[in-house]
Amino acid sequence: QVQVVESGGGLVQVGGSLRLSCAASGINFSVYAMGWYRQAPGKQRDLVAGITSRGSTNYADSVKGRFTISRDNAKNTVYLQMNSLKPEDTAVYYCNVQQTGYWGQGTQVTVSS
Numbered sequence: 001q002v003q004v005v006e007s008g009g010g011l012v013q014v015g016g017s018l019r020l021s022c023a024a025s026g027i028n029f030s031v032y033a034m035g036w037y038r039q040a041p042g043k044q045r046d047l048v049a050g051i052t053s054r055g056s057t058n059y060a061d062s063v064k065g066r067f068t069i070s071r072d073n074a075k076n077t078v079y080l081q082m083n084s085l086k087p088e089d090t091a092v093y094y095c096n097v098q099q100t101g102y103w104g105q106g107t108q109v110t111v112s113s
Contacts, residue, residue: 009107022095
């Protein structure tokens with residue numbers, strides 16, 4: 001049984017930092033690309049950052065230079081380090097095993113001004 005579980009969301013002030021974690025089980029984690037997505041109320045779910053099985057990364061323009069995606073294959077976990085947070089980063093953040101239908105339940109990130 002595949003499980004994808006996000007954690008680390010919360011309430012933070014403008015300019016603050018958070019680190020999200022996503023633990024995946026029931027899959028051969030190291031062979032999959034992973035992605036972080038976010039969805040704000042009334043908006044579509046968009047890709048924030050992705051990381052390939054080999055560690056190559058890509059980012060949405062809106063988060064370049066502020067967010068960093070990384071993975072630890074020994075722990076079957078992908079991370080999203082978020083710095084210099086802005087109110088427009090407020091959303092539910094989801095983890096996805098790329099090219100599969102496996103999603104986490106989401107974790108809320110709220111940036112207050």
